[in-house]
Amino acid sequence: MTEQYDTLEHVLRAVHANTLSVDEAKAQLNHYDELGFAKIDLHRTQRQGFPEVIFGEGKTKEQLDEIVHALIKHDEIVLITRINQEKADSITAKYCHLEYHETAHIVSTPIKHIPKTKHYASIICAGTSDLPVAEEAAVTAEVMGIQVQRFYDVGVSGIHRLFAHIEAIRQSNVSVVVAGMEGALSSVVAGLVDHPVYAVPTSIGYGANLQGVTTLLSMVNSCAPGTSVLNIDNGFGGGYNAAMIIKMIEAH
Amino acid sequence: MTEQYDTLEHVLRAVHANTLSVDEAKAQLNHYDELGFAKIDLHRTQRQGFPEVIFGEGKTKEQLDEIVHALIKHDEIVLITRINQEKADSITAKYCHLEYHETAHIVSTPIKHIPKTKHYASIICAGTSDLPVAEEAAVTAEVMGIQVQRFYDVGVSGIHRLFAHIEAIRQSNVSVVVAGMEGALSSVVAGLVDHPVYAVPTSIGYGANLQGVTTLLSMVNSCAPGTSVLNIDNGFGGGYNAAMIIKMIEAH
Amino acid sequence: MTEQYDTLEHVLRAVHANTLSVDEAKAQLNHYDELGFAKIDLHRTQRQGFPEVIFGEGKTKEQLDEIVHALIKHDEIVLITRINQEKADSITAKYCHLEYHETAHIVSTPIKHIPKTKHYASIICAGTSDLPVAEEAAVTAEVMGIQVQRFYDVGVSGIHRLFAHIEAIRQSNVSVVVAGMEGALSSVVAGLVDHPVYAVPTSIGYGANLQGVTTLLSMVNSCAPGTSVLNIDNGFGGGYNAAMIIKMIEAH
Amino acid sequence: MTEQYDTLEHVLRAVHANTLSVDEAKAQLNHYDELGFAKIDLHRTQRQGFPEVIFGEGKTKEQLDEIVHALIKHDEIVLITRINQEKADSITAKYCHLEYHETAHIVSTPIKHIPKTKHYASIICAGTSDLPVAEEAAVTAEVMGIQVQRFYDVGVSGIHRLFAHIEAIRQSNVSVVVAGMEGALSSVVAGLVDHPVYAVPTSIGYGANLQGVTTLLSMVNSCAPGTSVLNIDNGFGGGYNAAMIIKMIEAH
């Protein structure tokens, strides 16, 4: 089989030097075009420490087993979100070095094996019912190698609880605010810090909460600049964005 | 014409005493029945200082003139809400002892002529754009004889502004919180006070605010007990409810 | 460890008297600051008879047990809302002086042990399906020490049922109106009384009722002033607001 | 040209009698088929007194002129709804025997020229702002030859106003209830009468009224059986349905 040329120039030079026929060059360049796209494909996994994220919901144990097998074979970090206890037990029984984060509903490479950044993200939540979403954010960021600090149960109905921690929150570089009901916490936090706030509405509430749609719309209308919003219950998205920011800061 | 008996008992006694025929009694009692309903009709105006409220929007100058004429003839307090400058000028030109509250869009009997309660209601608003609604609440309560204190431009994006006044707010007996956008202010206030909070959403905002529907739903979902909600931009309703509470407290 | 000073003045006097070093004073004042916030935290429980309210839904028996244990240890009144029969049995089996209000889905300190106010709140509901929400309102108010009168099954499709009780309703100081479907009852009541009406929409209905959203929006649009609205099925909120008003009246 | 046969039987008999060729019969029957449909088309106008209704909105003066010209030529009753003053002036200037109903925004054959039924429909409305829609219903029914009685400004915020007229309403055979805001009036009326109630929501209201959508949904959820609902502001539809019922009763 002919040698693989990795750039357009090499191919052209080979044609010019008669070491590559026109037809072979054509095939190479078509292949090169595909490689061009493939390069796009690989960009995520090529970033150090950014795992391939698996959305566990709706996948069978067998499908998850297959995916985990492939990831481990390639020495990838494992991060499976939205996975319930039963499926998680099945995975961790086989791949016993993996750990299950019960509240976060995440199976991952053990966090203690992953080096942490010096800068940290604040993960803030309003009430205890919001914990699963907050933990999804926190564990996602940790598996991505980010240091996080958790500030939980600091909702605005007792605002002094937030104020007790405001200095530590300010010293972080990004906040993920997880709240249900009227979602007022994200506005209050964004009014008190200098860094980007990712607001994650939860479906916690009842009646006119409309399964979190009210919370989402409320957060989108925040009067405090510096807020942007994720989908309802999308703790993963909050943690992922926060991690990208911290990574960039440490890289500079 | 026969004498008017004002209660059922009087009618029956007259029948018994033969001073009233059965037919006349029957007519009287039918009349009594109507009075029964009429009594319902009059109950609002019979309360001291509770004016007949006129919703000015959609009424012509002529209609407003006629109504004001009738109220003044009966020595009633005048309170016309949602009346624009042009119509107000027309009314106050003719009834020059009335005053126009420009921001509130209200024409009323001059507030300085109306005795005030000792207890007061807090009228709180988030931003300067919410002022017209806040003033509608404040002036409504004042015309109803209630003392109010205004705490304006204390939105949660700069929460220290609210905290500077929190003690004075706590010493009032009811709060009306007027806010647009995500409406977080009502939750924060209700978490800090011991008295009922009337949350008035405004249509201030844009995009996903949906002309105040988001604010309304957000306030209905408040995580802080002690909050109840009025229609969008219904400052009048907030002031009216607050006034009823203060009046009852002073009456006891 | 140094003595705890409970006010700013004491700290300053101790510094002035050289019985407290500057560094210790600084630590004390930082602590004082936290106390300042904590004082906010405690304000609810410091009001006589206002219990710490526990939202039972989503809490495990163990969590509820722990919370009840703590409340009883501090001689607090117990009020757990949205608790089902099974969890309630588990709690009342252990804390046998507590009682379960089956329709209201509430576990509380027995109401007969709680002194009642002289003034009363009217709890009014439209149909028998609305009873659980109405009872949540009524029992909440009773546990908060408020006298209530219940006027049930008086919906507008047979309006004479309401009229039979209208005088008793008028003599109360606040009404909580609980209704589903089109929620017309709150408008009719508010048109007949002089006091604040808290409208609690229920999710009773079907089709275009949209799980109570239609009822909520309908009540928010009430043509009768003196109405404010709670979240769908939020009987607790209605009872809580009513109780605050009655308490204030009796306190004056 | 061949004679026109107006029924299938005539055609067949003519074929049988050889006075009509097969081909001509075929053409006739195809024409008959069209007539069959045309018969459907004409059924409305064939009912005594049921005018061809013209929706005036969006039509030019010229288009309206042409339509009115055609109707008058065929001695039809004229009923143009949703026509503003300017266009109406243009029409009535030319066809001076027509009259403009200003509040109803209707141009019609003069009502005094149209014989009335003995039975009557009640047209009931909540507030003065609902008058244009109520009048559209009333005038539509009158132009269709129906006697109507108007009961206006009897909204539930002062329910005694409705009760003063309830007997007259009960003696009618159908009610059209026109209301905005929360639309409670239709439920109250339907609970008090024995006949069908047509509920017409209006777009009168603000904020969470959502241009009448809340009123519509509220009326659809009426707790009182015997209610059905028209589109927002569709007074015409209410009057039209009511007229059909009265006509059928008188016809039997």
Added chain:
Amino acid sequence: MTEQYDTLEHVLRAVHANTLSVDEAKAQLNHYDELGFAKIDLHRTQRQGFPEVIFGEGKTKEQLDEIVHALIKHDEIVLITRINQEKADSITAKYCHLEYHETAHIVSTPIKHIPKTKHYASIICAGTSDLPVAEEAAVTAEVMGIQVQRFYDVGVSGIHRLFAHIEAIRQSNVSVVVAGMEGALSSVVAGLVDHPVYAVPTSIGYGANLQGVTTLLSMVNSCAPGTSVLNIDNGFGGGYNAAMIIKMIEAH
């Protein structure tokens, strides 16, 4: 115990004749007042053949048993809607002369024992999935003593099926059209008949049908006059309205 007087006049005459004391008369008249309202209350049952309708959903077997017991004791016609097989079996086992309409989910006095009107209502439905709602309408009307004709499975996707029956539909005096999905059938029917059409949207559909909300809104927007709309799946309401119309026609 004193004799019961049934009218105001009798009471007054007895007072006048000294056969009734003033106090007793007062008690009687208060009772009369209640009767006055009760008269309103009873007005439905006083109409020949109009049963007290019981909404079975959410009621226990015991509650239903008690209600049925009371109705039968007063010789009332029984009509229980939205009752499932299990509860129905329990009722019909005890009251064995009652019958269960399985598709309609109705328990009633046997229809064959109820005299029928000469005029009839058309009950029309689009697809087989709409049958339960159509049958609820049909059986409701039949229990109310109305003759009905059923035209089922005549949806617009095969419009010839409707046309095969259009003459029979036209000869009825009212139509109830039951349809899901886009609900086009009610417009097509209303365009072909001269009588009122009650459109009953069903929750049959998926996706953007939004559990029947789309069907409801579609029917409310019908381009054909003579249509009015019931709540989603409210077959009972359609049958009830249709029955009122047929009854009135036969009464004249």
Added chain:
Amino acid sequence: MTEQYDTLEHVLRAVHANTLSVDEAKAQLNHYDELGFAKIDLHRTQRQGFPEVIFGEGKTKEQLDEIVHALIKHDEIVLITRINQEKADSITAKYCHLEYHETAHIVSTPIKHIPKTKHYASIICAGTSDLPVAEEAAVTAEVMGIQVQRFYDVGVSGIHRLFAHIEAIRQSNVSVVVAGMEGALSSVVAGLVDHPVYAVPTSIGYGANLQGVTTLLSMVNSCAPGTSVLNIDNGFGGGYNAAMIIKMIEAH
């Protein structure tokens, strides 16, 4: 019994020839009229290879058995959509030549027995969760005799996956794009091809996806001309439309 004439002309000729009486002819023509409609009814099945489609959801095994029995008796192609494994097993056990498409939830005449078109439709889907809807589209088209090519798991979050297949997609004559979440794939595809794109939104997503309503609205707003939209999860509709187009192309 008299002979059946299949066209209007034959009937008329028979009348003309006195071989058919006028009355019999009338009956025949009325029958003809019904046939006319029936012809409409049959038009679908008369198209070669277009099966009668059975919507399996909500039908019992017995109902399905009966329908399949009738189809097979008439040598029709069988296509039952939305049928679960259990019902499918019951059908395929009895009619063992039928096959169950597990992912598509379809029972059909075996696809290998159905001749395929030369032109093909592209069935494209975004993620693995969209497979059931995509397969419903693909199998529907195949049972209708259409060649399809499947391009699965080519969502826009890794757009190179789509580009790898874009030439093959372009060479087809119609595309069905199945996607959930934000549904961006249909816009991207429609921007790259020359043929009609049927966008099928799926209910895959969570939170603000609103069970596919967001996806539907998003696709309806596609910036790329050449897109039209089906109901949420309506893979059948996508496949059916695509098949009609391919059939027409091959027929010309």
Added chain:
Amino acid sequence: MTEQYDTLEHVLRAVHANTLSVDEAKAQLNHYDELGFAKIDLHRTQRQGFPEVIFGEGKTKEQLDEIVHALIKHDEIVLITRINQEKADSITAKYCHLEYHETAHIVSTPIKHIPKTKHYASIICAGTSDLPVAEEAAVTAEVMGIQVQRFYDVGVSGIHRLFAHIEAIRQSNVSVVVAGMEGALSSVVAGLVDHPVYAVPTSIGYGANLQGVTTLLSMVNSCAPGTSVLNIDNGFGGGYNAAMIIKMIEAH
């Protein structure tokens, strides 16, 4: 300047033949790459008769002038949609061979200069208010070289009007159905034809029509297979899709 090579192969051959240097080849191929994309870009215009469509709304006269100038220079067919009379006058004054379609709000190359297909698309609309959208569809298709037949004012409230034309509609290969209000027409048409139906909802209606959203949802829920839906008032989209289908048929 060096010669332009139009394919990859030519470039490679030139390199091989030493008539093109490696650097020049690289530049060419980068250019080729751009051309590759450009080819995508140009693919629409390369199809015979498919004009570049200009959305006129929001563009100034100057911007439109510039675009038209460029199109004419390249001998392109001109198709500007959503352009009002004033802007159209400005364009046609300068480019006097262009024509303005007033109802359609389109400026285009004169339709009489564009060759038509033999097969035709049916453009069907419900009422006269839907004409602008229907004409946008019709003219779009005509400018794209498609023969269209118009069937206007055939709404379902008088369904015989549609039936008079049903054979002609059936003989076309695609239908565009334009309707407002409840949009029932698209279901009726799709139930009667064998070809794809593009349903275009219009914003014609009021109240619960919600500016066409009800029509859109209704059409999406059509019970008749073979329907797909465009955005509200998107006549262009309907015409464009129809044209693509007719073009493909004629090309085979």
Added chain:
Amino acid sequence: MTEQYDTLEHVLRAVHANTLSVDEAKAQLNHYDELGFAKIDLHRTQRQGFPEVIFGEGKTKEQLDEIVHALIKHDEIVLITRINQEKADSITAKYCHLEYHETAHIVSTPIKHIPKTKHYASIICAGTSDLPVAEEAAVTAEVMGIQVQRFYDVGVSGIHRLFAHIEAIRQSNVSVVVAGMEGALSSVVAGLVDHPVYAVPTSIGYGANLQGVTTLLSMVNSCAPGTSVLNIDNGFGGGYNAAMIIKMIEAH
């Protein structure tokens, strides 16, 4: 007047040293408390280059003049968003060193006077109609001292336009994607880059776009991680967040 002490420590030391009385210290510390909050207040302006942002909409020329006067007096950077040409002319006439960004509707300190960061943000928009929102984002970031690169008119209906610039976009550290209609562009971009993407939905579109609500919900549901969403048309919010990220990166 006594000297001002600027920290807690200084006050305590002065008390200790007897140079400050306890009462004066108390007053100072209360003042300090206010300063504490004020410090929160000032935190935004203390960040280098982060201007006080003025929302121009709804403010009068006079109000804007006063604010600008104050800002300039304090040497603050000026940034007024949502200001129309007329008001802008009035401001820039008086403060002639300020500049008006016409498309962005922003008045600001001239951008050329503000030092730029080395890292840059990508501002990407789909169509020319989205330009005002994109420019609001770009100019906001520039006034905050951020270097931006604009990639405009690169919507997905012609996806090669985006690909031509993808490398430059990848080399930036944050992207703001501005799009209307279905908003697919943000998903496509987020799938191709490694940094946070701020999606700004615009109200560009019609019909089912619902003034940008569809775009917002679509973007919230993006299948590509790394996306978060701003309010509709909130270009400012996108630019502000992007600027915070770039600032943090340069600061490290």
